[in-house]
Amino acid sequence: MIEAAVRPAPKPSREARAADLRRHQRVKVSLLGRYMLADRREFPCQTVDMSPGGVRLTCAALGEIEERVVLYLEHIGRIEGTIARLLPGGFAVRLSATLRKRDKIASQLTWLANRDSLGLPEGRTHERLTPHVTGVVLRLESGREVAARIIDISMSGVALTTATAPPLGTSLMVGRTPGRVVRYFEGGIGVHFMLPISPDLFHEGLTL
Known part of the structure; x- marks a missing residue:
């Protein structure tokens, strides 16, 4: 064999x-x-x-x-x-x-x-607009609610005027949209959304 x-x-x-x-x-x-x-x-x-x-x-x-x-x-x-x-x-x-x-x-x-190393544009840099409805409620993880007004918004984040400035890194809801506080400026805060707004929903009539 x-x-x-x-x-x-x-x-x-x-x-x-x-x-x-x-x-x-x-x-x-x-x-x-x-x-x-x-x-x-x-x-x-x-x-x-x-x-x-x-x-x-x-x-x-x-x-x-x-x-x-x-x-x-x-x-x-x-x-x-x-x-x-x-x-x-x-x-x-x-x-x-x-x-x-x-x-x-x-x-x-x-x-x-x-x-970063190649100098490519950052994916979350988007056009900004001011929606028709600018009033919005911020809901902190503690359950506290804070009134705010939208200055402008992009698909990835929003600039808000508010009398209360939560600590940087704080997770919160901007209306129904989850985000995180990423910066301060005079009279307001910048919030980065957990997920970008869908392009087909991004227009002046949007509500958060």
């Missing part, structure tokens, strides 16, 4: 190895967003680092290991996964995504990582 020669498995090509590395390379990137746990509770979050296969988050409410999580991240959009491990001040998520989606995330992360 003649045994067939056992041939060693072919080594992956350089292109395949590069694609695999690209899918799993972790990038330090700070993106605002929201996440929904299995019980449908939603909370704000911020990324610490991310790869096409996983993301590490800073957040207040921790879930359980292997709990399903739905994430909405600026520049990335909607992604899903399961909690892989709990960390001080947050947790790490193992993403569930198709190969096509992972490649898309890899491209987005590459752009984000190189944006």
Whole structure:
């Protein structure tokens, strides 16, 4: 009986190895967003680092290991996964995504990582407008409500006049839109939205 020669498995090509590395390379990137746990509770979050296969988050409410999580991240959009491990001040998520989606995330992360060094325009810099209705109520996490008036607004944030200036980094609701206080100016504050306003909703008749 003649045994067939056992041939060693072919080594992956350089292109395949590069694609695999690209899918799993972790990038330090700070993106605002929201996440929904299995019980449908939603909370704000911020990324610490991310790869096409996983993301590490800073957040207040921790879930359980292997709990399903739905994430909405600026520049990335909607992604899903399961909690892989709990960390001080947050947790790490193992993403569930198709190969096509992972490649898309890899491209987005590459752009984000190189944006500053290459002098590329920042994705959240948008045209600003003043809506017809400028009065709005700010709702702090404590439940306190503060009256404010919109100076101008973009798809990514809003400048407001208000008699109360919450601390920088404070999460709050501008009407029904979640955001975070990112700057002060005389007589008001700047708020960055957790997720950009959809372009088809961005017009002078919008309400937050």
